[in-house]
Every structure is written in C-alpha cells, then in structure tokens.
Amino acid sequence: MTEYETVVGLEVHCELATATKLFCGCRNAFGEAPNTNICPVCLGLPGSLPVINRRAVELALRIGTALNCTAQRSIFHRKNYFYPDMPKDYQISQYDEPINVGGFLELPDGSRVGIERAHMEEDTGKTTHVGGGGRIHEAGYSLVDYNRAGVPLVEIVSRPDISSAAQARAYVDELRSILVATGASDGRMEEGSLRVDANVSVRPAGAAEYGTRCEVKNLNSLRSLERAIGYEVARQIALLESGERVAQETRHWDEGDGRTHALRSKEEANDYRYFPEPDLAPLVPDARLLAAAAEGVGPMPAERRRQLSELLKTGPEPAERRDGSTTDQVVTVVELGLDELVHGAVTAGADPHLSLARAANEAAANPDAAKLLDPIAFAALLKMESSGQLSATQSKEVLAELMTHGGDPAQIAARLGYEQMDGAALDSMVDEVIASNPEEWRRYRAGEEKVAQFLLGQVMRASKGRANGKLVAAAFVARRGV
Amino acid sequence: MTARQAPGIGTVTGIAAAVRSGEISARSVLQRSLERVADLEADLHCFNVTTAEKAMADADAVDRLVGSGLDPGPLAGVPVALKDNLCTEGIPTTCSSRILAGWIPPYDATVVSRLRSAGAVPVGKTNLDEFAMGSSTENSAFGPTRNPWDTTRVPGGSSGGSAAAVASGMVPLAFGSDTGGSIRQPASLCGIVGVKPTYGVVSRYGLIAFASSLDQIGPFAATVADAALGLEVVAGHDPMDSTSLDLPAPQLLASLSDGVSGTRIGIVEDFLSDVSPECGEAVVAAGEALAAAGAKVDRVTIPELLLGLPAYYIIAPAEASSNLSRYDGVRYGLRVDGPDAETMNARTRGEGFGPEVKRRIMIGTYALSAGYYDAYYGQAQKARTLVIRAFEAAYRNFDVLLTPTTPSVAFPFGSKVDDPIQMYMCDVCSIPSSLAGHPAVSVPFALSPEGLPVGVQVLAPALGETVMMRVAASLEAAAPGQARGPVTP
Numbered sequence: 001m002t003e004y005e006t007v008v009g010l011e012v013h014c015e016l017a018t019a020t021k022l023f024c025g026c027r028n029a030f031g032e033a034p035n036t037n038i039c040p041v042c043l044g045l046p047g048s049l050p051v052i053n054r055r056a057v058e059l060a061l062r063i064g065t066a067l068n069c070t071a072q073r074s075i076f077h078r079k080n081y082f083y084p085d086m087p088k089d090y091q092i093s094q095y096d097e098p099i100n101v102g103g104f105l106e107l108p109d110g111s112r113v114g115i116e117r118a119h120m121e122e123d124t125g126k127t128t129h130v131g132g133g134g135r136i137h138e139a140g141y142s143l144v145d146y147n148r149a150g151v152p153l154v155e156i157v158s159r160p161d162i163s164s165a166a167q168a169r170a171y172v173d174e175l176r177s178i179l180v181a182t183g184a185s186d187g188r189m190e191e192g193s194l195r196v197d198a199n200v201s202v203r204p205a206g207a208a209e210y211g212t213r214c215e216v217k218n219l220n221s222l223r224s225l226e227r228a229i230g231y232e233v234a235r236q237i238a239l240l241e242s243g244e245r246v247a248q249e250t251r252h253w254d255e256g257d258g259r260t261h262a263l264r265s266k267e268e269a270n271d272y273r274y275f276p277e278p279d280l281a282p283l284v285p286d287a288r289l290l291a292a293a294a295e296g297v298g299p300m301p302a303e304r305r306r307q308l309s310e311l312l313k314t315g316p317e318p319a320e321r322r323d324g325s326t327t328d329q330v331v332t333v334v335e336l337g338l339d340e341l342v343h344g345a346v347t348a349g350a351d352p353h354l355s356l357a358r359a360a361n362e363a364a365a366n367p368d369a370a371k372l373l374d375p376i377a378f379a380a381l382l383k384m385e386s387s388g389q390l391s392a393t394q395s396k397e398v399l400a401e402l403m404t405h406g407g408d409p410a411q412i413a414a415r416l417g418y419e420q421m422d423g424a425a426l427d428s429m430v431d432e433v434i435a436s437n438p439e440e441w442r443r444y445r446a447g448e449e450k451v452a453q454f455l456l457g458q459v460m461r462a463s464k465g466r467a468n469g470k471l472v473a474a475a476f477v478a479r480r481g482v
Numbered sequence: 483m484t485a486r487q488a489p490g491i492g493t494v495t496g497i498a499a500a501v502r503s504g505e506i507s508a509r510s511v512l513q514r515s516l517e518r519v520a521d522l523e524a525d526l527h528c529f530n531v532t533t534a535e536k537a538m539a540d541a542d543a544v545d546r547l548v549g550s551g552l553d554p555g556p557l558a559g560v561p562v563a564l565k566d567n568l569c570t571e572g573i574p575t576t577c578s579s580r581i582l583a584g585w586i587p588p589y590d591a592t593v594v595s596r597l598r599s600a601g602a603v604p605v606g607k608t609n610l611d612e613f614a615m616g617s618s619t620e621n622s623a624f625g626p627t628r629n630p631w632d633t634t635r636v637p638g639g640s641s642g643g644s645a646a647a648v649a650s651g652m653v654p655l656a657f658g659s660d661t662g663g664s665i666r667q668p669a670s671l672c673g674i675v676g677v678k679p680t681y682g683v684v685s686r687y688g689l690i691a692f693a694s695s696l697d698q699i700g701p702f703a704a705t706v707a708d709a710a711l712g713l714e715v716v717a718g719h720d721p722m723d724s725t726s727l728d729l730p731a732p733q734l735l736a737s738l739s740d741g742v743s744g745t746r747i748g749i750v751e752d753f754l755s756d757v758s759p760e761c762g763e764a765v766v767a768a769g770e771a772l773a774a775a776g777a778k779v780d781r782v783t784i785p786e787l788l789l790g791l792p793a794y795y796i797i798a799p800a801e802a803s804s805n806l807s808r809y810d811g812v813r814y815g816l817r818v819d820g821p822d823a824e825t826m827n828a829r830t831r832g833e834g835f836g837p838e839v840k841r842r843i844m845i846g847t848y849a850l851s852a853g854y855y856d857a858y859y860g861q862a863q864k865a866r867t868l869v870i871r872a873f874e875a876a877y878r879n880f881d882v883l884l885t886p887t888t889p890s891v892a893f894p895f896g897s898k899v900d901d902p903i904q905m906y907m908c909d910v911c912s913i914p915s916s917l918a919g920h921p922a923v924s925v926p927f928a929l930s931p932e933g934l935p936v937g938v939q940v941l942a943p944a945l946g947e948t949v950m951m952r953v954a955a956s957l958e959a960a961a962p963g964q965a966r967g968p969v970t971p
Binding site: 043046047048049051052078084087090144271273274275278279281 | 567568569575577582585587588589591686687688689690691693694695721722723724725800801803804807808810812813814823824827847850851852855859
C-alpha cells in the first residue's frame, strides 16, 4: 500500500465580541428571543445602508496582529447568492483585498501553520427547517431568526500546512486561546462563536501536487473536527487505493454516524458574482486604528510559552522529576493564563520549576481563583516548601487554603498545625524508625535503594505528614554513611 | 395639443416666506395644492398615493408653530412630492413595482426627515419607472404618467411623476432620484429645473437602491432659486450613509444672482451632432446668452464622454442585479408561494418584476458572472475611469460645461418602449456626470417648433454646485418665459 500524507487547510469563522453588529447599532447577543435584535439595516430593508462598526475593525486588526499578519487597505465585496437567512441575498464580505494577509500561528509543539488571510464579513441569520429531518429540501417549512444577521465575523484562512487531524485540533485550540486572549471572541464553539470548515486532501507521500480536496462542514467541536478529518482522510485513501478518484465537493460531518456526507450538488453550484460593495468606502488602517488594535494585543501564547521556558532556565534543575513533563506544564500554565503568576512568584524569589509545577497542577485545579493569587504570597509558600519548612503535601494543603480564602501562608500553615518540625524532633523520629525496623535498615545499608521509600514512609506516618521528605531522606543518607 | 401657462401654486421661496411671516397659512397652501392634484391627477397620473390627511395634519402643525411665534423652517408650509422610491414611515413605498406593492416602510429616508424638519409638507408619492429603470415612466407597474405639456407624450423618467407634478403646478417642489439622468431628463421634457447633486452631497439613506454608486437624490422646481433652496435643505453629511460626504450643505442661494462674468464655459461639441436640431440649437443659444452676460464661452470636444453610455449600461445593471436580490418573497412585499424556497423565490420575482427590470437584472447578472466579469464589469469600470479623467482635463480649462440634457423633446407614448436601446440613448448626455459623480442641472431654455420645452444641461466638477447653479440662474434669466412650467394640460 502506498504511503499517503494528509493535507489540511482550515477556515475558521470567528464571531467578534462587539457590543453591536457590523453595520448597524443592533445588539450583538447570543440566545435572545428570535428577531428581537433587528433593524432596517440588518434586515436589509429597501433603502437601508451599512455603516462600518469601527470597533469590529479594531478587533479584526487585533486578530491580524496576533496572527503575525500584515494589515492593509481593504475593500468590501458583495457575495451574491439567494438564501432565506440572508436579508439582502448578498453577504458583505472581503474578497481579493482583505484587511489582514500573510501571517502564521505557532503551535505548542513548535510547528508553524501559515495564515493566508483573516478577513471581515457579516454573519447570516439562522434558519430552522421544520420537518423533513432538518434539511431545507425536505422541510415542511422554515423559520428564520435574523438576530445573527450582520454580526461581525473574521474568517481566518490557514494555508494547507496542517498534516494531521491532531495538528488541526491543536491549531484550532491554539487559535481559540489567541482569539480569547485578544478579547476578539469568547471562543465558544458550542454557541457558534467559532465555526470551522476543513479542506482535506491526501496525496502519496512526497508528491509535489496536492490531491483533490473536499470541504468538510458542520464541525462544532474540537472532537468532531479531529474525528471528521480522520474519517475523511481514511475515506479518501480508501477511494484512491481502490483506483477511484476523489470528487471535489462539500461534505457534511454527521456526528451521529461518524461519517461525512456529500451535500447535494445544487447547494454548492454557486457563482457568487463578487463585486466591490458600492455602499462602503475602502478601509484604510490609519495610525489611530492600528494603535487601538495594538493596544489590546499582549504577547501571544507561543511567545508566552517561550518566556516561561526561559524563566525555567534561571533556576536549578529539579532534583527529582515532578508530576508531568515540563513542556506540558508550560502549555497548561499559558493556556490558563497563570504564567503571570509564575513570573511573579519567581521574581519574589520562588524556585522556577517548583512555581511552574504548583501552578500547572494544584493552582490549575481552580484557575479562576489561582489568577487572583498574590504572587508574593504564592512565592512565600513555595519558599517554605523549598526550605523544608513544609512538606510537599503540606504545601499543597496550604495552597488550597490560600486560593479559597487568601491570607498569609505562614499563618495558614500554623493554623493547620504545620509548624516547623525542628531538627532534633526529626532526628529522634528517624532514629526511632531505624530502631523499630532493623531488617529494612540492614537492607538499606547493604545498598537496597528501594527500601529507602519504605523507611521514609514510616517517618512520614510517624510525623503525620509534617516531616519534610527531603530532610528525612538526607537524614537516612547521613546515617548510612556513618 | 398645446399647453397653456398656468398660475400654479407659487414659488417655494414665496410660499415659505409668506407662511413664515404668517401672511398665509400652510393649510391654505396645501388646500390649493390638493385642489390642483384633484383637478389634474386623472389626466396626468403623477402620484401612486396621496396623503392628504397626513399632509393636513403636517400643515396645521406648521401653522401652530407660526402661531406660537416659532419658525417652522426654510420650507415652511411648502407642499412637496416625493418619488415613490424614497422611504416614508407609515406610507406605502412601491418603486412602482408589483413586488413592493403594499409594503409600508418603518422609517423615513434621511431626505424625508430633513424636509419635514424644514417645515415642508409631503403630499404624496410620485410615479416612476419601476425601480427607477427607464426614461418615460412607461415602465411603471401602475400605468404611465403623462406630460402636462402634451398628454400624448411621456414626461420622461424615471422621476416622471415628480417632474409632471411640479410642471403642472400641483406642488412647487418635488424630489426624485437620478442614476443616469432620471431627474434631469424628465425636468427637461417637462420644462422645469432638475438638479442632480455631487455624489455624496445628499444622503441616500432611505432611497431604495437602483445602482448604489450612481444614485443621487435631487430637487425639481419651476425656478433655479427654488431648486437651490430645496437642495440646501436636504444636503449635508449623514452618518447613516457611508458614501455621504463629510461636508455641510452647500450655500447656493447667497450667490445665485452674482452673474457669470468671467466664468469659463465650455460647450461640449460631441453631443451636438447626434441630438435633434432644437436640442442642439438650444445649447448654442444658451452659450450665446451666457457670453452676452459676460461669461467666457468656448467649444470643447471630449470624445471619451461617449464611452459613458455603454459603461453605464453595464455598471448600473450589475449593481441593480445585486440590489434587487432582496426582493425574494421571504420578508416583505409580494410572495407567490411554491413548494420550496427556491420556487417561491423564482415565482415571486417572475410575477413581481416587470420586463425592463428583469432585462437589467439579467444583463447585470451576466456582466458579473465568473468568466465574464473582466470583459464586462471590469472594462466598464475602466471606461468610467476614462470619463472621469477626461472631465478632469476639461475642467482645467472650464468652470462648467454645457450640453443638451436630452437628445430630443418629449416623445409620444409607445415610440421607444419596444426598443430598449433607443430608450437607453435618452441618457447619453446625462450619464457622463453620473459616472463621474459630478453635479449637473437641467434648465428649461427654449421651446421646440411643436411648443415643447427644451432643456439645457450645465455640468460642473465635484462640489461645483455653487457655480453651476449661478450659471443656471443666468440661463433662466435669459430664457423666454414660455419655456417654463407650470402649465395646465
């Protein structure tokens, strides 16, 4: 069997989180009673005219900046086709002169996906086909809600740089965190704030030409995106293997049967007759707009991951491997927006690796509370742990308390009875454990390292978790050497 | 049939002054207007709907303001007729199309609300060629309007109803829209003044679009001063129209009678040979009159202007094909049911649109189709650019240009309606300024041997309304009085 490689390009429609619609003053809101956020403009009533929402332009530019795109003078076109949920029977969109071109998105694994363009357009209304299984051709009748008509969208078109279903998923996941980070979108796929179409093709490994692609629609979650691409790749390979050809078509992902289905050719045989929208002036990203756009764009996740990795290099390598890999922890911490907490703690003197681990594991369990943590208190706690004043277990308990109720870590530790175990108490406890476990002590002294864990456990039990594991281990090592 | 001069209803400036001073009541002016409508409407069919009751309430409101010492505005008590493609809240707006029959807009066009705030009293919605596509009003779904000078002849179009209403003295002021000549041509055929302003000077918000990059609203009046006042009131920036220029309304009346001494006027020769003798001769005579008034008059050839007509008949239908898509039976207007959305859509449009509208939708759809776009729409835009550049060059030497408004005087019903190209040729002189977005005005200047009015067109560069209207006023002063309305059929 021939080896195949997968080629995927994604088109992501992102609803902008503006207060009002793209061309009128109607509220841009999800989930309200049908046809309540409408006016002559977004209903396309005769005589009405569009006026661009500058905030939407700012957010579009902000997305472009975050995706390393170039902002340029752009114009709107009309995309003409008849559909009941399109009030004007044309969509105002951008065609060959979009607002953002030529960027890239860096994924957590370091791979880069090129961004062809990120252009502005208006959303359509929403049609509900009643009867006939929800398809327009079989429906008894249809209901149209125009609340969504005219909601601002940015369509982000990737280059066909994605080579697997998993990478496609990672791309959308990363893109979503960027869109949320810029404030351009709420990123809710389930509410349709983020809608993904996938252009999927396969070709023999190393081939220069692309295979015939299919556009897969109705991908409403990261999971369906990954599954649909996986299915589609297998379907196309099976076709090619059996000597058939892949037909270029639009296919609909069915979450229920886990397959893609070809749409009726009638639904896609459209000549959109694009032409420049005469009701709108060209958009020129002047200095004021660019400044407003840049204002909301902090460092993007890729850059923040890099900064966090750099931070780790400033501290000592951890003596023992903590839970999970450092790379995963970095990704998690950045995704949850806890990287500032880690930077703050390290600045306040905490160990970088320990800060990262506690942020990625314990703090991540309640990210909203973690974001409110005072980095100095967090650092103080971590320093108590590093110095042996608190065991790892105790430190986690104090952290949980700190996140729930706030306060001073030392006081919390005292209240919980985690007062410092002094050296003498610890020494006598170690000696007691040695005395009561002579056989294990003998084996440990003979070089059986795994017994160390048992001995340590005995001390921890005796101290009710108050002993510092590192200090106990050191005590055993010291005694063995005597 | 020869028309006779009618006393009409008086001038806009005269009525407004008298109403503001309390000399006459807005109600009495309106009554005269409505009487005149009652007398002549059966003969002329200027209106799709008249709104006497609402107008009476508006007039009384004006009188109350005057009575309490307040100024109702520069158009106090002036009855005004509105082309039926201007949206009027609560009043049916049809574009003279079956597809919009019965539709009542929930909002006023910006022009309409500005007229109301200036004290004007809208009396009704005037007939037009369906969706403003035509030059005779014969394309109205509700029957044609007749020319008050000769009711066997067309009033021109598409704003024929507005032009005939002013020319017959029903109202002193009316508004129309001009995409390729739809104000100027009927003004010329009806012996009145019609102004197409610079694109962007008057808000298009609430004007039902035909071709968005060309449509402009403008006034009809019996005199240049009245038209100037009407334009001043409706002009000026509107945030609801992105193509509206961010400028205050032009001040035209102040310098209207300053004369044309030293004004550089170019007679465009290219149109003189292909128009009827009386139309060409009127332009030459107009040039002589202006020279006598102190203007520097010269001849100029601008052959590129002849590219305008073919370019226009690609660009305007292309935009129209898109603008008229929304009449799909889903949300408003006519719906002819079918088993599915597509069939309902096709049946609605099939029954709702008349033949000329369908013709232009098909031309426009074809011109924008993949594979034909460059050859048609793309080429037409290049031709448009050539027209604009040719004007730019000409305006380095001239302040205004002079051309015929139309190739002929008012023509008999039926004489061109079966030959679309002949009908399209009516716009040959008016189209170039539309493509360039420049202002132009048609001024009645002569009578043809048959006793029909002949207009002369004054063209100016963008925002050249002031000099343009001054030249128009000079022509008016030089023109024989019998060339102008109002007339009684």
